[in-house]
Amino acid sequence: MEHQTIPSLDFVSILADDLVVLPAETESYTPNKWALILEGLTNAQRLKLWPLIDQSLEGAILYEMRDDARQQLLSVLTSEELEDAVKSSSDNEVVEILTALPQKLVAKLINKLSPQSQSNVESSLSYDEEQVGRYANSDVYTVKHNTSIEDALDEIRQSDLTDYSGNYIVLDDESHYVGEVSINDLLNAEGVTLVQAIAEKSDDNILDTLSLMEASNLIKNSNRPTLPILTDAGKFVGEFSMGDALSIFQHHYEAQVAHMGQVSDEDLFAPIFTSARRRALWLGINLITAFLASAVIGIFDKVLIEVVALAVLMPIVASMGGITGSQTLTLTIRGLATGQLNTANYRALRDKELSVAAVNAVVWAVIVAAMTIFWFDNYLLSVILSVAMVVNMLVAALSGIIIPMVLDKNGIDPALAGSVILTTVTDVVGFFVFLGSATIIFMS
Structure with missing residues (x-):
């Protein structure tokens, strides 16, 4: 679904008129252009514009729209409008439209198709949404x-x-x-x-x-x-x-x-409570992971009170691990997405990423140790910080490979859940190693 730039016409102003007349230039608009325009409107505006669009383009327009925007529009169209859209669609377009509709309505709309189209559509719908058979173009000579x-x-x-x-x-x-x-x-x-x-x-x-x-x-x-x-x-x-x-x-x-923002394919103008409900889940997950990291810090409250410098330096350990892990996570997700990474070559990538993390960890640990000595004049603190950084960056690199591989194997999108899990791992490990080492050394 190749999206172009949005046309310059101000459809919000056009639709504000009581009697809407579309400019002549819209007669040459492709389904892709109409899809972009509809995605930039509220559902009320979409309903006002929909009857003015050439009926022969309706199926193709719905096909070009992003999933959530299409579903929002379909939810407010009448049965007659849905029938008209389906009748103007190719078999592939019908499959995309029916996927977003209730099962009872799907059966009714399939019955409106020709026998050949019914057979093709039912065959496509027998596949899972991620299987290529569902999207096969059966209109082939x-x-x-x-x-x-x-x-x-x-x-x-x-x-x-x-x-x-x-x-x-x-x-x-x-x-x-x-x-x-x-x-x-x-x-x-x-x-x-x-x-x-x-x-x-x-x-x-x-x-x-x-x-x-x-x-x-x-x-x-x-x-x-x-x-x-x-x-x-x-x-x-x-x-x-x-x-x-x-x-x-x-x-x-x-x-x-x-x-990256846990908003997935969300429609720009999805209902407020729908958007709030979707995002609440990930806000809740992030809150739980934040409490987990805070709980680890709370275990070492006594050493934090005694050595205030630890509180100042803690974010360095977590952030260096987080960046290292994110770099590896991005590389792994890209490899999985392009099919270049699999169980056969995963070990080679793991060893390479651990080596890269080790080199960077040692280099930056030396630099951070020198700055800590200059800042706090405390050699023990610089050693603790350096060791915690090296350990956390190595764990982060390893996690950046293992987490997306495990998620992908279990059918979970690593781009959606990987960063949340990785952040938790780097925070917990970094704080535990840093504050745990400090407790053993300073409080013994």
Whole structure:
């Protein structure tokens, strides 16, 4: 879903009029532009604008909108408006729309589709939301394996694909993938030859149960514009294109940025209590982790009273560990997202990151120790601070790899939960080592 810059027209002012008339230039707006405009409006404004948009674009517009904005709009559209949108949609667009609707309404809308579309949509909905089979483009021109070249060319001439430059998918009678042929292959072959004789079967295909990111990385590395999606038994499900992959990558990295603030794909104008409820969860989790770190500090209250300098230096230990861990966490999440990191090479990355953390920890520990001696004239305190920094930075680097790997393995987005867990680990370990060492040395 490639988002462009928002058009310059002030739709808020336009919709403020009692009798709304859209400017002539909006007739050339693409679904993507309309999606951006609707995302920048409140639900009340969206409802006022929606009937004025070309009905043939409605399905594509809903498809282009971000998940939460689409769901907010769908929640206020009437049944008739939803039916109109579904009827104007491709099968892929219908799947995106139905995903955001109650199950009872989904069944009703599916019944409004043609038998072929019903079959395609029901097949797509049988997959999980993260599986590529759900988003396979089933609107693909295919050729039967036992068709003659002459008949195949006649069918292509009678279709709208005379300018098509890609490969045609060849299937058997049970829709199993046989191979692919190009228009040049067909034109250069004998007319009586069967298509299956010239079809080339490619090993570049996508298993229908793969995740969207895995499928996107496969097509990115294949250097092909499209790849067939097949079941484990070799049955053709549809195609996945490079454009689909680019949309997945964009959506993923936008989500990464949004997750930094735990706001995910939230609609700009989502209802106040809906937004508050979503964010409250992570505020509560952060509060619990803050209390945990405070509890660790509370254990060592006596040494803090005796050696006030400890309170001044504590943030250094936590922040250096936090930065080290965040650097490794970011690198690990990127590796997982691009498919470059897996259980086979995770140990190599772990060893490398621990080595990098060790070098930086020693260098900065020496610098911090020198500054502590100059500031407080206390050699023991500088040693305690240096040791705590080295230990915390090593633990942080290790955590920056282990945490996202464990979260990803358990189906939890590491971009969403990783930073919260990492901050807790670096705070607790840093404070415990620093204040614990100080207690042993100064209070014994």
